[in-house]
Amino acid sequence: MTATSYEQTFPRPRRSLVPAWALHWGTWLLVVALIVGPLVPLLYASLRDRPLYEAGGVLTVQPYRELFGDSAFWHAWGNTLAFASLTTLMAVLGGALVAILVTRTDIAGRKTLGRLILLPILLPSLGMVLGWLVIWGPGGYLTAMFNDRLHLPTLPIDTIPGMALVEATRLLPIAYLTCQAALSRADSSLEDAARSAGARPVRVLSNITIPMLRPALLNAATLIFTLSIAALGIPLLLGTSNNIVFVSSYLYNTWTNATTPDPGSVSAGAVMMLLVATALLVLRNRLLGAEARFVSVGGKSGRQALLRLRSARWPLTGLVAFYLVFTTLVPIIGLALMSVVVVLTPLVAPWELLTSAHWQVLLDDDTFRRSIRNSAVIALVGALLTTAFVALATLVAHRSGFRFRRTLPFLMLYPRATPGIIIGIGFFWAYLITGAFGDYMRGSIWGIMLAFCVRNLPLAYIVMYPTLARIGEELDRAGRAAGAGWWRTSRSIVLPLLKPALFASFILMFVEIINDYDPAVFLVKPGTEVMGATMLAQFIQGTVGPVSALAMVQVVITVVVLSIGAKLFKIGVSGGEHGA
């Protein structure tokens, strides 16, 4: 071919209608509005002498004075901190132990155990607490069996240590994932060297492996502590019999039992929780390099020489299996049983008490029916919207020249540290003061959906970022050089390559949103109920059977969606990137 036939002039590519800078600014402003937006009215509400919707009013620290003057509030803080510390201790130790067993030893069924151990954090948290309650609670099935029939003591889960145990089993996967990532990244040659120098395996573990894990342990501990401070279902479901109140349940009770509606002291308490959570997040960012926060799980493990457990192999395998059975399987079986019997008691065989009444309620009762439908709609639409929006924001954060792009990762991770009820209160106030828009959001399920989406969007980011980081930047530069603008390049080149992460994010968001409840407790109204909030409200009124059935609905949806996701997109491992 000659130069003349090669040379042709082509039209210059046209600039896109919406310029990239407008898209970048729009995305950034929306992120700020969604994440910081609800916190501003909350802060404002905590500094006024009357609710935001009432005219007049002056700035005052009265709500804080009121709150700080209430000894019950300080008592609640004491309980919360004791609970959070115990939870953190148990979850971190347990998670690290399982991570070491699964990555460094020849324990039987390593892969399967590694997957199953992630399950608790993905299962509906409220449902699981209920499952614990019907099995191990005061008067629970196995409690009664052990105490009355076998005359053996059981751990009372309606005490602070018991509650911490329940929460620790839910959060253990976070510690497991963080440690597992650190271990598979770390070079095992140090350990091998020590072992060949004659050190006994236990020594190697205590002198080399565990010090190596220290950053991961600290990281996991801070996150678990932050998350457990926000626990709401546990004090409401397990704490009431012994009158153990946490900050979250204190705020919940004050709000729901208040003589004057929407007391400012609740906002003040929420602001205080928010400050604590923010301080912990900042601390965590200090502890970690920006990079270390996103280790890709997996990597080059497997090539390491595994420590042979010898005679301890089967006992240890049994121990982990036992743990899984008693903390995950048994509560689920309890829930399932509870949903089909009149009462659950060891005195009478369950099959003699079978009933379909509880499930019938789900079909007949308007509230329950609506809850299921609303939750399904919210989860589907919310997962789609969150995935799309977070994808856009992640691209702006990491693949654009936008001036404030570096603020986006922090902003998007922030809700991870924000307790769910605070997001709920924040949106409550935000909707109250935004006129027609707020009224519409308050009166429809979309208001709740938005709160759920914001609450869970950090996980979408955590899933997407590592995949994006692996897509070479030259690929999008090639697109730009070829004449495509920022958006066209993102749409035609980066997003298609990001597809697996987008699917994983969608699945994860769906599961998280369908099981979420605490942001909704201040937002639900007749007509906009969602499953989690209905379960909480109904349980507090003493309805256990239908609530168990509803929890089973959540469990089944979760398991089915996750298995579909794992089958289709092999996201079994990355689905658990909660750890980051």
Added chain:
Amino acid sequence: MPEIHVRNIVKEFGDQRALDDVSFDVAEGELFTLLGPSGCGKSTTLMSIAGFQHPEAGRIAVGDDTFFDAVAKIAVPAEQRNLGIVFQSYAVWPHLTVFGNLAFPLKVRKLRRDAIRARVRQVLELVEMLPYEQRYPHQLSGGQQQRVALARALVYSPSVLLLDEPFSNLDAKLRERARAWVKELQGTLGLTTIFVTHDQDEALSMSDRVAVMSAGEVQQIGTPEEIYRRPANRFVAEFVGRVNLIDGLVSGSGGGGVVVDVAGSSHQLTVNDGAGVSGSVTIAVRPEAVTVMRLDDRSVDGMNTWEAEVETVAFLGDHYEYDVKAGPLALTVQSSRRVEGDRIRVHIPPDACAVVE
């Protein structure tokens, strides 16, 4: 095919200066090479031209279009510059077929489907990749991917072509073939091209002109011969090919050059370069420019001819390499001739000497 002007570009990353006052011009149809060690700022220069980096100061223009001007606050976005780029990693889009990769720039330009098809086939034929039209990148070898990357950069007739180490992922054999092929293609199409490499052989064999860079600064611009024979400074002399560096003091002048007293010895070196310099100097002499002969061989005599002790001789296939010492002066010499004896005579032609400092 327009020319490229790069003027006084400064680029900083934090407090590190990646480019310090870089200027050069590339003539129409020329193959211009940026040569330098890793981290010297070659890619940064190229990416500034392409529009992926915005320098702190300077001006960049292609033909009559100013792409970047720090003073006038002009920065044309990358997608509006109409340049063809081949990246080091090729950056062939893995989710598109070869056809899809080439069609994308044309789709962006809103060509009709049949026009796209015809043009893609034409360019694929040019790079001899037509049979692979429907393959995905992972079904291609490295060399084939590289051709696809080049075809994709050519398909929309860009005004200039930018190549960032396009051969570094190829094995040695393939690399040599690819060089010849790209050079030929560039010549046929008459493309103004900037080529980035850290490989001096590549730079010397392919380029019309070379700019040698170090630590963010351009050290010398010239034809491959000029760069090689008349390195402007010590860095260029040492970076491009092997070199003997001889320190000395200017003691006189003559014949369009200077006479140098070689440091630490009684030898005098006549140099046909550096007229007008004085004081202490460094002279660069290429190993293959030095002549070796037997002690009794008097065919060359007089100036710049000294007796020397042979320390080692190595046979390297097409030539011998001698390490010799003429008094205290150590020299490396390359010669196709095997000269016997422990003591020999060496001659440095005055024309082969370049004053570098």
